[in-house]
Amino acid sequence: MTEANVARLLLFVLAQVTFVMCQDADALAKQSCTQVKRDVFEERVAISFFFANAPVRWETIDSCHGSRPLIVGGTPAEPKEFPPMARLGNRDRNNDTKWICGGTLISNRLVLTAAHCLYSEKGAVNVVRLGELDFASDQDDAEPEDFVVQEIIEHPDxxxxxxxxxxxxxxxxxxxxFSVYKHPACLPFVDGDRSENFIAIGWGHKKFAGRESTKLLKVKLTNFGTRCLTSTDLDELPNGYxxxxxxxxxxPELKDTCNGDSGGPVLNYHDDYPCMYHVMGITSSGIGCENxxxxxxxTRVHYYLDWLRQELAKSR
Structure with missing residues (x-):
């Protein structure tokens, strides 16, 4: 066999191994997503009849309903609409908290975020809040709960x-x-290239250099494909997009994520479960706001499925 043929054979084997690994990662993501949906939204109940020796029949009640239409503007989120949403902050010895970034719950112990959020001037991320809706109200339909950050896991690259x-x-x-107020987002089954729209959420600034929102906001955004290859010129990307x-x-309208939204998710609805979302991306960088x-x-989450799977296994 010639060197050229050997090289082609090695490339073919590598491609097959990579394909199998991706299939395994996607399969595990689907299994995990389905299990969360069952745990949170399905209930087994006994159905009995009013006569002696009647057998008990079990039925599953599925409360996974109410997928909202894709929003078309920056509007407040509804109660229990985004259970995976997290907010990251720094809490000092006086119990004062400075909120820094957003995040996404992806298991019962792990929150996904942007690595650059770990280098905030406000301090180290040491607290995560889940189940929140409006930070200015304790009368909203929410169940906020704070968690201490035990370990920070930054991507090695x-x-x-x-x-x-x-x-x-x-x-x-x-x-x-897990409850209807807080449970994980599904990891993506696909890379997102064919997705036309995404949902971005966060408590970030409503406009550039403006005040942060106390209410969780949602906005519909559009897939711009490879537009960033030519339209993005950031010092933080010396090698380009x-x-x-x-x-x-x-x-195409004045809608965008903004300061304070970093680390939060862009989501897609699950095709089969209207109560669940896929976390397709992580808010990373932009040029101003509302342009x-x-x-x-x-950050494209699907690319990192193997790394996420390894870290999920460690956290169990």
Whole structure:
């Protein structure tokens, strides 16, 4: 066999191994997602009849309903609409908290976020809040709960001050009890290239250099494909936009993520479960806020499935 044939054979074997590994990661993501849906939204109940010796029949009641139409503007989220949403902060000895970034619950112990959030001037991320809706109200339909960050897991290829591999995990000090107010997002089954729209959520600024929102906000954004190859010129991306590890997302209208939204998710509805979402991307960087047809860059979560699977196994 010639050297050229050997090289081709090796490339073929490598491609097959990579394909199998991706299939395994996607299969595990689907299994995990289905299990969360069953745990939170399905209940087994006994049905009996009013006569002697009647057999007990078991039925499953499924409360996975109410997928909302894709929102078209920056509007407040509804109660229990985004249970995976997390907010990351720094809490000092006086119990004062400075909120820094967003995040996404992906298991009972792990929160997904952007690696650059770990280098905030407000301090180290040491607290995560789940189940919140409006930070200015204790009368809203929410069940906020704070968790201590036990361990920070930064992607090994992330280099601070650059935005390549801008992904990290936070290990919580205890397991989250899943409910309709807080439960994980599904990891993506696909890479997102064919997704036309995404949902971005966060408590970030409503406009550039403006005040943060006390209410969780949601906005519909559009897949800009490879537009970022030519439209993005950021010092944090000296090698340019990476189509494999990033998503290019924006809006033809004045809608965008903004300061304080970093680390939060862009989501897609689950095809089969209207009560569940896929976390497709992580808010990473942009140019200003509310600039029509100027897309921002999001970390493509699907690219990192193998790394996420390894860290999920460690956290169990």
């Amino acid at each position: 992330y280099n601070y001050q650059m935005l390549y591999h801008d992904i990290a995990l936070l290990l919580l000090d205890r397991a989250v009890k 990476n189509v494999s590890t990033m998503l290019c997302i924006g809006s 029509a047809n100027v897309p921002s860059i999001y």
